[in-house]
Each structure stands twice: as structure tokens, then as C-alpha cells.
Amino acid sequence: MQVVIFADAQAAGAYGAGLINDRLERGALNVLGVATGSSPVPLYQALAADPHPRLTGLTAFALDEYVGLPKEHPESYDSVIDRKVRRPLGLDPARVHVPDADPERLETAGERYEQRIAEAGGVDLQILGIGATGHIGFNEPTSSLASRTRLKTLAPATRADNARFFDSEDEVPVHCITQGIGTILDAGEVLLLAQGEQKARAVAQAVEGPISSMCPASALQLHRKATLLLDEAAASQLE
Numbered sequence: 001m002q003v004v005i006f007a008d009a010q011a012a013g014a015y016g017a018g019l020i021n022d023r024l025e026r027g028a029l030n031v032l033g034v035a036t037g038s039s040p041v042p043l044y045q046a047l048a049a050d051p052h053p054r055l056t057g058l059t060a061f062a063l064d065e066y067v068g069l070p071k072e073h074p075e076s077y078d079s080v081i082d083r084k085v086r087r088p089l090g091l092d093p094a095r096v097h098v099p100d101a102d103p104e105r106l107e108t109a110g111e112r113y114e115q116r117i118a119e120a121g122g123v124d125l126q127i128l129g130i131g132a133t134g135h136i137g138f139n140e141p142t143s144s145l146a147s148r149t150r151l152k153t154l155a156p157a158t159r160a161d162n163a164r165f166f167d168s169e170d171e172v173p174v175h176c177i178t179q180g181i182g183t184i185l186d187a188g189e190v191l192l193l194a195q196g197e198q199k200a201r202a203v204a205q206a207v208e209g210p211i212s213s214m215c216p217a218s219a220l221q222l223h224r225k226a227t228l229l230l231d232e233a234a235a236s237q238l239e
């Protein structure tokens with residue numbers, strides 16, 4: 001696990017975009033794993049500002065989707081990915097995948113998503129944020145480190161954190177479909193971005209704590225090519 005500390009989120013995002021452009025240049029990046037939330041936004045903005053010619057040919061897989069929001073809802077992850085990733089990066093809509101959280105098909109959603117990722121040849125590089133709970137994707141504490149894409153319940157703390165995107169906390173869905181920790185660890189390379197004091201404890205546990213399902217991000221210690229791009233506040237509790 002490599003940790004790089006930057007003065008601010010913009011510098012971290014620019015570094016991440018540079019790394020992605022390098023992989024594109026070398027022909028080593030065809031399938032990109034994308035996260036929603038605030039943390040990767042500066043990276044997406046930096047990619048869009050200076051697009052590599054191969055960028056628009058990427059296939060993308062989102063980490064997760066809420067259950068119970070129609071796809072058209074502005075805060076469904078399908079909509080968020082469309083707004084923050086697909087359109088600004090000019091990706092082909094047919095190649096941008098988000099888990100299918102239709103209540104009618106939940107039972108098979110995880111398996112179908114895993115199959116799609118496998119058919120695409122696996123994720124070459126996965127972009128991640130980290131929750132204050134230590135979650136990656138929506139794998140909350142106690143998630144199995146070998147877990148695959150499946151139905152999960154959001155932790156109350158995560159629903160409270162994500163209430164900022166809704167009119168009230170009650171509107172934040174309770175369930176989601178998320179890639180598992182095992183799924184995330186299968187990516188060829190992982191790039192996690194974290195900013196702000198509210199992430200400092202989770203970051204310290206992920207980097208310096210024991211590998212434990214109580215801090216799902218600590219599983220990244222097992223990954224041979226995981227890089228954390230932090231601002232100084234997110235790095236403030238590292239030894």
C-alpha cells in the first residue's frame with residue numbers, strides 16, 4: 001500500500017488523473033472502476049480538463065447503487081455516474097455499468113454484475129472513496145473480506161453522511177447493491193482518494209490498523225497495487 005499526501009484535493013485529483021492518463025498511454029487501462037460521492041470529483045474534473053485520446057474508449061463499472069430509488073432519481077448512482085463521470089469524460093453510455101437495483105431482480109443482481117465485470121475482462125483500475133465508517137463501496141464494518149457483489153444494508157452513520165445529497169435523512173435508502181471487498185480486491189490497481197478530518201480515523205485504521213472486517217478498507221493492505229491519495233487533514237491521524 002502506497003500513501004501519498006497532498007496539500008489539497010485538487011492536487012490529489014490531478015495526480016490521480018496523471019496516473020490514469022499514464023495507464024491509458026501505455027494501453028494498460030480498458031476497464032475503469034468508478035466511485036460516486038465527493039472524493040473522486042477533483043480527479044474526474046482533472047481527467048475531463050485534459051482528456052487522453054483513449055479516455056472515451058473506456059468501459060466503466062460503478063461500485064454500487066441504492067435500492068429503492070428509480071434510475072431517473074437525481075441521486076440514484078445511475079444518475080450521479082451519468083452526471084459526474086459519463087458525460088464529462090465522454091464515455092459511451094453502452095459501456096458504463098451500474099448495478100441493477102430493480103427490486104424485482106435483486107436476487108440475481110450481484111451475480112449478474114459479477115458476470116458483466118468478468119465478461120469485460122475485469123477491472124484494470126478501481127477508483128475508491130472511503131466512508132467515515134471505513135467502508136469501501138458500501139461494504140460496511142463486519143462485511144466479509146471475501147465478499148462479492150450483493151445486497152447490503154447501509155450503516156446508520158453512512159445514511160447520515162449521505163443525507164447531504166437528499167432533503168432529509170429519511171429519504172436516504174436503507175439498502176444497496178454493492179461490489180464486495182473480494183470484488184474490489186480483484187481490480188488490477190486501486191486508487192483511493194480521501195479528504196478531510198472526518199476521514200482521518202478511518203484512513204489511519206485502513207493503513208496502520210490490523211486487517212479486519214471492522215475496517216473494510218484495511219483489506220487494501222492485501223492488494224499489491226493500492227495507492228491512497230490523501231490531503232493533509234485525511235492523513236492527520238497517521239503515525
Ligand code: F6R
Pocket residue numbers: 034035036037038039040063064128129130131132135136137138
Ligand atoms: C461511492 C461509494 C462510497 C464512497 C464513500 C465516500 O460509490 O461506494 O464508498 O466512496 O462513502 O463518500 P464521499 O466521497 O462522498 O465522502
